[in-house]
Amino acid sequence: MVKMPPWISILDRKLLRDLWAMKGQAVAIAVVIGAGVTMYVTYLSNFDSLQQTRAAYYRQARFADVFASLTRAPVRLEERIAAIPGVATVASRVVADVTLDVSGMPEPAVGRLVSLPPQGEPPLNGVYLRRGRWIDPDRQDEVLASEMFCEAHGLGPGDQVSLVINGRHRRLTIVGVALSPEYVYAIRPGEIFPDARRFGVFWINRRAVASAFNLEGSFNDVSLALAPGASAPEVIAELDRLLEPYGGRGALPQSLQASAWTLQNELGQLEMFGFLVPFIFFGVAAFILQVALTRALALQRSQIAALKALGYSNAALAWHYVKWALAIATVGAVAGVGVGAWLGSAMIGLYNEFFRFPDLSFHLSAGVAVEAVAASLIVAALGAQASVRKAVRVPPAEAMRPNSPARYRPSVLERVTRRLQPALVTRMVLRNLEREPGRAFMSVVGIALAVAVLFIGLAFTDVINALIEEQFTRAIRYDATVAFAEPRSHRSVYEVAHLPGVMETETTRIVPVRLRAGQRSRTLALTGMVERPSLSRVLDQRSAVVGIPPEGLVLSRALGEILEVQPGDGLQVEVLEGRRPIRDVTVAMLVDDRMGLQAYMHLDGVRRLLRESETVSSVAVTIDPAMLDRFYAQVKLIPGVAGVALREATLRSFRETMAEHMTLQIFINVIFAGIIAFGVVYNAARVSLSERSRELASLRVLGFTRGEISLILLGELAVLTTMALPVGAVIGYFLGEAITAGLSNEIYRMSFVVTPATLAWSWLTVILAAGLSGVVVRRRLDQLDLVAVLKTQE
Numbered sequence: 001m002v003k004m005p006p007w008i009s010i011l012d013r014k015l016l017r018d019l020w021a022m023k024g025q026a027v028a029i030a031v032v033i034g035a036g037v038t039m040y041v042t043y044l045s046n047f048d049s050l051q052q053t054r055a056a057y058y059r060q061a062r063f064a065d066v067f068a069s070l071t072r073a074p075v076r077l078e079e080r081i082a083a084i085p086g087v088a089t090v091a092s093r094v095v096a097d098v099t100l101d102v103s104g105m106p107e108p109a110v111g112r113l114v115s116l117p118p119q120g121e122p123p124l125n126g127v128y129l130r131r132g133r134w135i136d137p138d139r140q141d142e143v144l145a146s147e148m149f150c151e152a153h154g155l156g157p158g159d160q161v162s163l164v165i166n167g168r169h170r171r172l173t174i175v176g177v178a179l180s181p182e183y184v185y186a187i188r189p190g191e192i193f194p195d196a197r198r199f200g201v202f203w204i205n206r207r208a209v210a211s212a213f214n215l216e217g218s219f220n221d222v223s224l225a226l227a228p229g230a231s232a233p234e235v236i237a238e239l240d241r242l243l244e245p246y247g248g249r250g251a252l253p254q255s256l257q258a259s260a261w262t263l264q265n266e267l268g269q270l271e272m273f274g275f276l277v278p279f280i281f282f283g284v285a286a287f288i289l290q291v292a293l294t295r296a297l298a299l300q301r302s303q304i305a306a307l308k309a310l311g312y313s314n315a316a317l318a319w320h321y322v323k324w325a326l327a328i329a330t331v332g333a334v335a336g337v338g339v340g341a342w343l344g345s346a347m348i349g350l351y352n353e354f355f356r357f358p359d360l361s362f363h364l365s366a367g368v369a370v371e372a373v374a375a376s377l378i379v380a381a382l383g384a385q386a387s388v389r390k391a392v393r394v395p396p397a398e399a400m401r402p403n404s405p406a407r408y409r410p411s412v413l414e415r416v417t418r419r420l421q422p423a424l425v426t427r428m429v430l431r432n433l434e435r436e437p438g439r440a441f442m443s444v445v446g447i448a449l450a451v452a453v454l455f456i457g458l459a460f461t462d463v464i465n466a467l468i469e470e471q472f473t474r475a476i477r478y479d480a481t482v483a484f485a486e487p488r489s490h491r492s493v494y495e496v497a498h499l500p501g502v503m504e505t506e507t508t509r510i511v512p513v514r515l516r517a518g519q520r521s522r523t524l525a526l527t528g529m530v531e532r533p534s535l536s537r538v539l540d541q542r543s544a545v546v547g548i549p550p551e552g553l554v555l556s557r558a559l560g561e562i563l564e565v566q567p568g569d570g571l572q573v574e575v576l577e578g579r580r581p582i583r584d585v586t587v588a589m590l591v592d593d594r595m596g597l598q599a600y601m602h603l604d605g606v607r608r609l610l611r612e613s614e615t616v617s618s619v620a621v622t623i624d625p626a627m628l629d630r631f632y633a634q635v636k637l638i639p640g641v642a643g644v645a646l647r648e649a650t651l652r653s654f655r656e657t658m659a660e661h662m663t664l665q666i667f668i669n670v671i672f673a674g675i676i677a678f679g680v681v682y683n684a685a686r687v688s689l690s691e692r693s694r695e696l697a698s699l700r701v702l703g704f705t706r707g708e709i710s711l712i713l714l715g716e717l718a719v720l721t722t723m724a725l726p727v728g729a730v731i732g733y734f735l736g737e738a739i740t741a742g743l744s745n746e747i748y749r750m751s752f753v754v755t756p757a758t759l760a761w762s763w764l765t766v767i768l769a770a771g772l773s774g775v776v777v778r779r780r781l782d783q784l785d786l787v788a789v790l791k792t793q794e
Contacts, residue, residue: 011312011320018296019327024776025292025686028679030332032288033379035672036281037336037372041364042344042668043274048365049348050267053357054184061126062089063181064223065232065254068239069095071247071577072218081222084238086230091124092219094209097188097485097642099164100200102153106632109198110188110643111163114180115206116144124223125182127203128358132157132176140208141171144178148186148356149200161202164636165212178203184355185259185266188643194354195653198646249512250523250576263355265745272742278372280456280735282379284449284676285332288683289325289383291442296690297321297387314393321388322381329380333373337364340372343668429715432692443684444724447766450677451728455762456736457670459754463740466753470543471595472651478506478535478620482635485642487577490614492640497619499634501627506535509606510617515599516572517563524559526573526599528606535620538600541592541751552588554600558746560590562597575610583609595748677766682773685717689777696781710781714774721770725763732762 008016019026057063075092082090093115100109116122118137127144135142143161150156155174163170180201188199210216222243226235236251243251254260297304307317345362352360433440482496487509497505509528514521529536529548538546538554548554553571555563565571565587574582585601607614623631635644689696696709736752744750 011307011316012323015320015323015327018300018324022296022686022690025683025690026328026331028683028686029285029289029292030328030335032281032285032676032679033329033332033376034336034339035676036278036285036379037333037376038340038343039281039672040274040278040372040375041337041340041368042347043270043277044368044371045340045344045362045365046348046351047267047270047274048368049344049361049363050270050351050355052363053360054263054267057184057357058181061128061181062124062225063254063260064091064124065226066224066236066239066251067221067254067257068223068243068251069221069249070243072215072220073222073243073246074218077242077246078219078222080242081224081239084235084242086226086235087224088227088230089123089225090222091122091224092222093122094206094213094215094219095221096209096213099636099641099643101162101164101169101636103162105153105197106629107198107646107649108164108632108636108644109200111161112188112199112201113143113163113209114201114203115209116203117206124225125180128179130177130179130358132174135175135203135205137205140205140211141173142175142205143172144176144203145174146183146186146201147177147179148194148196148354150174150177152196161200170212172202172204179356179358181259182257183259184357185262186356187258187262188645193650193654195649197653198649244580247577250514250574252523256523262747265747266355269743269745276739276742278375280453281672281676282375284446284453284680285329285376286379286383287449288446288680289328289380290387291446292683292687293321293325293384294387294390294442296324296687297390318388322384325380325384326377329376330373333376336376337369337372341369347668426715428712429719432712432716433719440720443688443720444727446680446684447721447724447770448728448731450673450680450769451725451762451766452732452735453673453676454670454765455729455732455754455759456739457673458758458762459732459736459752462753462755462758463750467594467748467750468651468654470539472647472654474543475537475539476535476647477537477622479623479647480631481536481618481620481645482638483618483642483645484616485640487612487615487617488640490616493616493619495638496621496635499621500630501624502621502631503624504535504622506530506533506620507603507616508536508618508620509603509610509615511606511610512576513599514574514576515559515563516574517565517569520563522559522562522597523576524597524599526553526601526606528601528603530603535622538591538598539593541594541749546589546591548600548602549588550602551605552586552601554589554591555587556596556598557590557592558744558749559597559599560587562746566590573609578610578612581609581611585609592749594750597746674765674769678769678772681717681721681766681769682776684720685713685770685773685777686780688713688716689780706782710778713777713781717770717774717777721767725766728766729759729762 073092078090078092081087094113095115096113098111098113100111102109116127116135121127129144130147132144135144145155145161155161156177157175159174160171161174163172180203183201185194186196186199186201187194207216210218222239224235224239226232232253236253239251240248242248255264304317308314341362341364344364348360348362484492490507493505493507496502507530511526511528512523513526514523529538531548531550532545533548538548540546546554553573555565560566563571567587567589569587570584571587572582573585574580591598601609632644635641692713696713699709699712700706733752733754736754740750740752
């Protein structure tokens with residue numbers, strides 16, 4: 001026996017010996033706690049790293065506070081904008097979307113041209129040069145290209161890219177690879193998912209892009225930096241008033257700029273995930289701690305009585321056993337912080353796949369680590385307090401007496417199954433379960449929680465697949481959409497319809513609007529659709545097709561909640577193009593859709609709102625697969641086309657970025673859920689062995705074989721596991737519903753979906769964990785020291 005230092009108290013020596021004696025259970029509990037700490041540290045440290053990186057980049061790059069686009073305004077208007085109270089800096093520029101003809105890629109891509117000042121960097125939204133050099137102000141054919149686009153196509157300084165402007169090809173030379181805070185999350189207008197192959201940003205000499213689009217001496221985009229303490233809503237209101245005569249499309253604060261808005265939603269989801277998943281793991285840990293300590297204390301009744309007789313107070317004994325839980329939690333927490341830091345540093349690079357910063361590195365937040373350790377200790381203390389309080393309150397004289405012998409009689413189950421004449425071992429299993437219903441219930445709940453954790457982890461694969469199926473198969477049924485830079489007459493539909501391979505067309509009219517409900521407002525695109533669209537359908541979360549009523553607005557329920565409106569309420573619709581009419585329109589319906597914040601209206605209603613004839617903004621088409629290449633070649637040459645969105649390309653981009661990232665997170669969660677499942681089941685088996693070791697040893701002395709006593713213990717575990725499987729599925733379903741509700745945001749809203757295969761795999765994994773635990777426990781049974789176990793003090 002190892003001699004302990006004299007400064008270790010008697011109770012602490014007992015604590016260390018007890019922990020060593022039940023080291024298997026202690027390790028199982030520590031692993032569960034460590035899994036929760038690992039998830040907490042991994043996700044919240046990544047969140048903290050991203051948040052700090054974003055703040056530093058926005059500050060260093062002088063990211064603007066207000067953004068506005070317009071049709072055309074003279075440069076002299078900048079002085080009036082700068083005079084708005086609260087404006088510190090004004091940066092005007094020319095921005096235009098063009099079609100790209102990329103070598104080796106038959107389908108068209110979209111390029112966004114952003115002008116640079118003649119000398120130096122822009123005053124706002126600074127461009128970070130990753131490689132190459134700055135453009136020559138005297139050259140009009142040089143550009144800086146966005147890094148993600150260059151990586152997707154293997155381009156770099158010295159390569160050329162071909163643009164199609166008004167039906168004519170123009171070749172530009174890439175001299176540098178760059179980043180911008182405006183395109184940390186680079187998505188083309190109207191899209192939700194990034195597609196680096198089909199959307200690139202190019203910074204170009206201002207004279208070059210202005211002359212190409214007849215904007216010399218003018219600008220069509222402006223950004224503002226606000227002075228400290230300035231009111232963004234007041235500045236936006238005044239800016240909109242100034243830009244209204246020039247086709248202003250509504251100014252936006254930084255929080256609603258496309259990249260910043262998407263990044264904020266993703267960070268919010270990451271933070272929520274970092275709280276919800278560890279919370280479940282900690283809950284499981286608290287439960288199994290309580291079960292394990294309750295049963296351990298039941299086995300130490302006589303020791304507690306002896307310690308009380310020797311003068312130890314209830315408080316001293318309570319603290320002693322709470323330290324038992326805290327010691328296990330400390331080991332699990334320290335290990336969890338270490339594993340979480342390693343896993344977080346490995347995962348941070350994934351975020352750079354679609355959030356592009358100049359430098360994104362993992363930083364283990366001391367605050368997150370402290371919070372994780374503190375949370376694990378609190379969970380351990382809460383898990384221990386009920387059982388400890390119950391144990392130490394037992395009077396010494398009562399604790400000295402052995403437990404009353406159990407009443408052995410035929411069980412209810414045995415009487416029901418008497419005609420079946422179950423074997424002796426089976427009757428013993430049934431009697432023991434019925435004799436200790438509380439213990440059996442706690443074991444079932446513990447194993448059910450393990451089933452629930454696995455069930456949730458595996459089910460999120462079904463959630464993603466359901467999202468893909470609904471969005472890209474049932475809702476989006478077109479092959480491509482051709483979007484025009486400006487609204488076009490209905491004759492453009494016939495031009496698109498006669499492109500090679502086009503089989504079916506469907507038109508939409510998209511209008512920039514500001515929706516107001518009292519003091520609440522949102523600037524977004526109002527989509528005019530036919531009553532029963534066949535190519536681009538509106539679905540609710542039950543996958544039911546939603547028709548567009550002849551009158552009124554159809555809003556995403558998430559948008560309705562932001563504006564605090566219900567069906568029947570009125571909304572002020574301010575159109576931000578053309579004659580800019582302002583109308584009061586009734587909300588006809590709220591739709592529980594999945595993607596973005598959408599506002600729909602019947603196509604005829606939009607045209608009445610605008611007081612215009614049959615104009616269109618985009619045309620959705622289905623294409624003969626054999627004619628795709630010819631279609632791509634011809635659509636690039638149509639003047640006025642702002643871009644072509646391809647369903648298959650969008651789906652592929654989603655799978656390669658968002659879905660891949662989510663799948664990795666799910667895989668990590670499932671691994672830890674599997675570890676928890678084994679820990680919970682193993683702990684239940686080891687506790688049962690500790691409680692019944694004397695009984696099983698007695699049976700061995702009476703002539704039972706090792707196989708028979710193993711069957712008694714493992715048969716009970718098998719029954720408990722079988723009972724826990726459906727209970728765990730129910731618990732997992734409700735927890736999954738709560739998690740998906742917590743993870744939903746303005747970008748996408750998920751429904752919890754489960755397939756039979758997921759249910760089967762979660763059950764099978766827990767059954768395998770139970771089988772593996774049974775093998776370990778069987779080895780312990782084989783090593784049972786009959787003489788030592790049967791020694792007891794009566």
